[in-house]
Amino acid sequence: MYPFERYMKTLKAYVKNYARPEACMAEGYLAGECIAFCTEFLHNSLPDQEPVNRNEDIETDERVLEGRPLNKATEVILTEREREIAHQYVLMNMAMMDPYIDMHLEELQAVDVRCLKNETLLWKLHNKRFAKWVKEKIPTNSKDHSTKLRWLAFGPRHIAQTYKGYIINGNRFDTEDVKRKTQNSGVTYEAFSMCRSSARDNRHQADIVSYYGVIKEIILLDYHMFQIPIFKCIWANKGKGVKEEDGFTLVNLHLSQSAYLKYPYILASQAKQVFYSREDEMSQWYVVMRVPPRGYHELETEEEIDTPLSVQPIEELGNDDENFCVRADCEGVLVME
Template identity: 45%
Template sequence: MRHPVDSLAWETINRKWPSFALDPQNIRFGLATDGFNPFQDLSMSYSCWPVILFMYNLPPWLCMSKENLMLTLLILGPKQPGNDIDVYLAPLVEDLNELWVNGVRMYDAVEKSTFNLKAILMWTINDFSAYANTSGWSTKGKLACPLCRTNTYSEWLPHSRKHVYMGHRRFLPRKHSFRNKCKWFNGHVEEKGKPKLFTGEDIYKEVKDIVNDWERGAKKEKMSTNESQLWKKKSIFFELPYWKDLVLRHNLDVMHIEKNICDSIIGTLLNMKVKEHKITGLKSNDCHILIQQLLPVALRGILPEGSRKAILRLCTFFKELCSRVLDRNRLEKLEEKVVETLCMLERFFPPSFFDIMVHLTIHLGREIRLCGLVQYRWMYPIERYMKILKGYVRNRARPEGCIAERYLAEEYAMFCGKEHLEELKGSDRRLEKNEKLLQKKHVETFNVWLHEKIKVMENHINVSNILKWLSRGPRVQSMSYSGFVINSLRFHTKDAEKSRQNSGVSLEATTICRASAKDNTQVIGKVTYYGVLREIIVLDYHTFQLPIFRCDWANIVNGVRDDDGFTLVNLHEGQSQFEKDPFILASQANQVFYSRETNSLNWYVVLKAPSRGFQDLQLYDESDNEPPMSIEVGGLVQDDNEDAPNKRTDVDDIICDV
């Protein structure tokens, strides 16, 4: 097994719907969703939920690559959608239904013809908390396992105040010796058999009569042990006519399971409290390397033989589970092996170790047998992509808007770039074999190619003059200045200022200062970014010029603080933020001055001074106690009165001090 095409799930789709399988252009999708805070911190004050589709009709190295992940929905915060996520997913499910039932007409650029495109959603990928939101089964409490369901074996530990999930001997073969080892386990012979796993048809029969109530504030019935009331909702995915016939609908995320188990092992070995297991400072990738590579070596000769072997077997299981090539004939042995491993852990580890994540490992082998390698069904590529989406946010008041606009802009640019690259390859066969030469040619000729495309577009639609000149690109040689005057402010670069203090730059942005989860209200405020001007570049687009500033920005999280009414900024180079996106438009820049803080090398006090010759127009209502409100007229100061007393006449718009 090297690709989802080698899985039983793929074969089942081919067998159940042969007409769909016969057309290689039909798409097989996976869907992932998770929440993240877009404000570059780990607090839970805001939660944005992207919904991402990815295609499996691609080679292994392209299936989960960034350029092939499709951002289909952005669910706005500040709260997590919870079970109401179905309300937001409704338009997407409607489109998926259309793609399955009728299809859409598409154009084949290679064959120069149209065809009918259809698609199927194979499964979803989520962490365990989002698993509950998409499936409708609660992943908390004594019946937390969504696969064992009513047959979940759990116990309540009153002192630890948590449910634990043990009793894994029932998954062993009937004649296995562990079933009779009373003293090794709970003092009883295990006679129960392996719990029955329910099919999609069984689940659909239970949930088909559930009527979802999405009314805000409506009381939700508490989950009971009555089988007809175990489901919190009927998942919207059952509106897809094929959903109940799939062999697996929701995947268990190996990344989070591996991470949580690694935390539990280290916390137990270090004799930490249960609540402290999750704060060892290890990230998911750290745990991935630790449990598969380093932990087996570190434990050699330290622990007693029994507990050491149990941990080593678990480490080996995860290492084999995450292989990029798997033998189908070994998967059943892998499932049997992990059952024995969990039984060995029950013998040597305390009951508090066995949270739901430890129990879920018993189902991972089955899911690989059904759906293939974990590399196409875990959250690593999704988490990395969400970090990219987080970097798109520039306006903290409208994070989803920033993400959507940046995503569309990159899609446009990538589409144009790929089309240009394909045309270059077709025009010169040598470029197909020389990637460096191809990229060099791409950079040199892209503007000319885009300009020709714009000229063709002019025959069909109206194209703005700005777009026409942008397609030509700026002049090859751009001017770099050490000084610049804009908005009646004189800026100098850090390297050129010498004794002058004109390199301080600030940028004000509108942001969400506070969001109340109770009444869903938002308070809009301001956040100010502080930095130092490093370079001034003026791009010349023939009919207009665009001045931009490259700045070193202080870290907004731990590089800015208030102290006795003063704002202090850490200007140490190691504290700089936005290194990949340091540019701002010159018209956006405000000027500040920095005074070194006493007994500190890196901290500076921020000083602000009004610009010369710039008049703030103010509105003031005498009946109102609020302070005057400034009116921003525009980026550049415009004054038609040449005799204005405060107008500066000693400088031009651009000054060059080189």
């Protein structure tokens, strides 16, 4: 009965005059049939344009690697420190740099014996020297590497562009100062991080850590031949700014940012959108709410697998009562009264 009940809901939606429900249903059904006939008749004569999702990543500029910016760009000049931190993060999170990261780590362990025993010192020296090392390893005039790799190793310009909005991965992100009711500035980032129990612990363990924050700036780094979008964020402190209560994640975004001064950036492609809700304006804690991108439907992500049922043929049953319920797939058990 479900298909019929579902169709009755469609027919009931046609009723506008409750004094004549049958007439409204007949009129709505006839209008639907006429539209369907005209659509099929004009299908081959007029192009049928599919609606474009407003949050779709339409490439408007070939220089931008991922996503597309919104609104008008504002030109800013990065300080040497800001440029260094942003460039270092880009190098550490680009897939094409993975072989060079492993090469640099092996070289540090071969040069300095302390790096073999102390992983904290190893990663500290790696983060400090990798940008300079890879620039010398891949010179700009080298013909053995791709153009993209050479300019990535060379580094970005000090002049960058900032935007108030950006669309990527089906999500529309805005900076915090836009103050929209939709709260498109909330982001979360799952990082594969090296963790340790204390400052004296030299043994790192890899684990996935979730960070929550809001977008402060949307920056397009100019690598001469292409542009890479990054988000500068304000993060909730992992120590005292994140907690779990009754199955909900709560964050405090008003704590000190001293722990994240060296790591405020993430790639735009790494950001996942979240929304924050709090009980009242006096509360410092926000409840994290995750939502799928616009146009996402759970049924569309599941593969439809039609498994045909194996129907066993029905054999004709004889009149022999002894063989009527005899199974041939296992040994029988004789039960004595």
